[in-house]
Amino acid sequence: MSEHEHHSLWKPYGQVLVALLVLTVVTVVAANFHFGTPWSDLVALFIALSKAALVVAFFMHVKGSTRLIKFAVWTGVIGIAIFFALTLSDYATRVITYVDAPRM
Amino acid sequence: MQATASAATPEAVRPPRHHYLNVDYGLRSWLLTTDHKRIGILYLLSITFFFAVGGIYATLIRLELLTPQGDLVSSDTYNRLFTMHGVMMIFFFLVPSIPAVLGNFLIPLMIGAKDVAFPKLNLASWYMYMIGAGLTMYSLLHGGVDTGWTFYTPFSSSYSNSFVAATALGIFVNGFSSIFTGLNFLVTIHRMRAPGMTWFRLPLFIWSHYATSLIMVLGTPVLAITLVLLFLERVFQIGFFDPALGGDPVLFQHFFWFYSHPAVYIMILPSLGVISEIVAAFARKPIFGYKFVALASMGIAILGFLVWGHHLFLSSQSAYAALVFSVLTMLIAVPSAIKVFNWMATLYRGSIEYSTPMFYALGFIGLFTIGGLTGLMLGTLGIDVHVHDTYFVVAHFHYIMVGGALMGYLGGLHYWWPKITGRLYSGFWSHLSALLVFLGFNLTFFPQFILGYLGMPRRYHVYPPEFQVLHVLSTAGASILAVGYLLPMVYFIWSLKYGDYAGRNPWGAVGLEWQATSPPALHNFEEIPVVDFEPYQYKGAPVAQRLPYRIAKYGA
Numbered sequence: 001m002s003e004h005e006h007h008s009l010w011k012p013y014g015q016v017l018v019a020l021l022v023l024t025v026v027t028v029v030a031a032n033f034h035f036g037t038p039w040s041d042l043v044a045l046f047i048a049l050s051k052a053a054l055v056v057a058f059f060m061h062v063k064g065s066t067r068l069i070k071f072a073v074w075t076g077v078i079g080i081a082i083f084f085a086l087t088l089s090d091y092a093t094r095v096i097t098y099v100d101a102p103r104m
Numbered sequence: 105m106q107a108t109a110s111a112a113t114p115e116a117v118r119p120p121r122h123h124y125l126n127v128d129y130g131l132r133s134w135l136l137t138t139d140h141k142r143i144g145i146l147y148l149l150s151i152t153f154f155f156a157v158g159g160i161y162a163t164l165i166r167l168e169l170l171t172p173q174g175d176l177v178s179s180d181t182y183n184r185l186f187t188m189h190g191v192m193m194i195f196f197f198l199v200p201s202i203p204a205v206l207g208n209f210l211i212p213l214m215i216g217a218k219d220v221a222f223p224k225l226n227l228a229s230w231y232m233y234m235i236g237a238g239l240t241m242y243s244l245l246h247g248g249v250d251t252g253w254t255f256y257t258p259f260s261s262s263y264s265n266s267f268v269a270a271t272a273l274g275i276f277v278n279g280f281s282s283i284f285t286g287l288n289f290l291v292t293i294h295r296m297r298a299p300g301m302t303w304f305r306l307p308l309f310i311w312s313h314y315a316t317s318l319i320m321v322l323g324t325p326v327l328a329i330t331l332v333l334l335f336l337e338r339v340f341q342i343g344f345f346d347p348a349l350g351g352d353p354v355l356f357q358h359f360f361w362f363y364s365h366p367a368v369y370i371m372i373l374p375s376l377g378v379i380s381e382i383v384a385a386f387a388r389k390p391i392f393g394y395k396f397v398a399l400a401s402m403g404i405a406i407l408g409f410l411v412w413g414h415h416l417f418l419s420s421q422s423a424y425a426a427l428v429f430s431v432l433t434m435l436i437a438v439p440s441a442i443k444v445f446n447w448m449a450t451l452y453r454g455s456i457e458y459s460t461p462m463f464y465a466l467g468f469i470g471l472f473t474i475g476g477l478t479g480l481m482l483g484t485l486g487i488d489v490h491v492h493d494t495y496f497v498v499a500h501f502h503y504i505m506v507g508g509a510l511m512g513y514l515g516g517l518h519y520w521w522p523k524i525t526g527r528l529y530s531g532f533w534s535h536l537s538a539l540l541v542f543l544g545f546n547l548t549f550f551p552q553f554i555l556g557y558l559g560m561p562r563r564y565h566v567y568p569p570e571f572q573v574l575h576v577l578s579t580a581g582a583s584i585l586a587v588g589y590l591l592p593m594v595y596f597i598w599s600l601k602y603g604d605y606a607g608r609n610p611w612g613a614v615g616l617e618w619q620a621t622s623p624p625a626l627h628n629f630e631e632i633p634v635v636d637f638e639p640y641q642y643k644g645a646p647v648a649q650r651l652p653y654r655i656a657k658y659g660a
Contacts, residue, residue: 079322087358090425
């Protein structure tokens, strides 16, 4: 491996590492602000997902991989999204009682 | 199939001089093998053992329920009996049954490959299975678990005095076995198909295993997470599910059923694949609507992830979420029905041969249909309120898991036994066993529909005397069922020494696995086959492919 190739391989890793460290600091800072429910949770989740996306795309080499690999990754993401969405469909609608429901 | 004794065995049906069974004989050669066929045999022996363990628990349950008093075991012991029956049968028999035994053995053969994509990972999956089973056996030998196989919190995490943590750890480790197998199959099917083996030339057995593998890879990690959370709450009192610790018990049910409902499809989808192979082979017709049957497997796998909430209708889940889950549950009947109707259409005007595998396949279709339709009843909110946690549910899932998954497994085992061992088994005894299984199964579980509808709750061993007749019928059926299960163990073992040689293709079936020798060679094929034909081309299949004794008996 030439020095140039070696350099080009490590540069994006370094940039991603810096980005992850910055986002970690942002996580800590954001935890000290109270945005109210549910925004505090959503902000923390957004930062965490951003970090996960960086790891998957760069450290796990999904960026630049074949469409099949990307499809496999998205299958997992969609699977988790289904789990969260349908579970939340329970929690988010429990507060709606029959009396509150719009009358037909 | 009748294993007739023949003095002079034609050379064509003699097993090859070298095959996977005689390539080496030492114990080490089996325990360190990376041959997919040998790993399939390792799984066959292991799951048969754990099926027997689960069967012993079932026997004790049925004996206890003979009388209304609850006089054989205490309530606490009874709780442990049905829990360990469920744990053993689901995690250590049904989930690995067809994929790990028949799938491991057949997938490379059916797609024209020499082995699976990751042979060492394949062996590792068997070791993970054995370690998980060992941990669970440890808890079993020390008294077992009393939570039910569903491990509902907060009882399992905070109150049960049984071996919950050890069992959860055993199932956690066993989950890796499932993930390894699923991952291996996905990569094998994607990357190792023989030249010309396009997606729509794949046998339906392969399609069903592809769909199953997706569930294994996507669902099993969630079970692992669930068990870790349960373990943390039980051992370290970190609150996830116990309200006393700030948790939510219904959240556990969401986590658990997100895996465990798709796990039903891990059990049943491979059976659907087996039945497609058998129906086509013994109706001697191409599968009606091949593409629809193939894509129905994918439909079942995907929709299977959207319906878990129907287990929570009465667990304080939101009524609106319950409505959504009820509708989604109805949807999954569509791909299931596509398969049943297409099998029927395949049988229509087919040249049907009532071989033992076909007995199992026809039995499967009937039982799976009953199990599926009662599933729709349970997915209907109003009916579920009435029969929730009754024997109606017990009967329903046994029609799917035993009437469906187990019948498919036995059908597949009978269909491919000549390929696996190179030997034929007794026609008479195998027919008898299939009949006993079918009759015994219905006598065991049909009365349970009535029991449940009348209000008999599940997981109770003391019951009102008016239910005794139905319970006695059920126990009598279980006795017949047990004989039906024991018979194959006898004639399969008998066939290893005394059965006639099978030859490459005793059924005159199409498919690459039947082009290999019986038993297959170490690397399956003399040379990698080239596929230039469509699947299930039975019309006009040359009779000469049939077993010589059949030609002698029925004429060519």
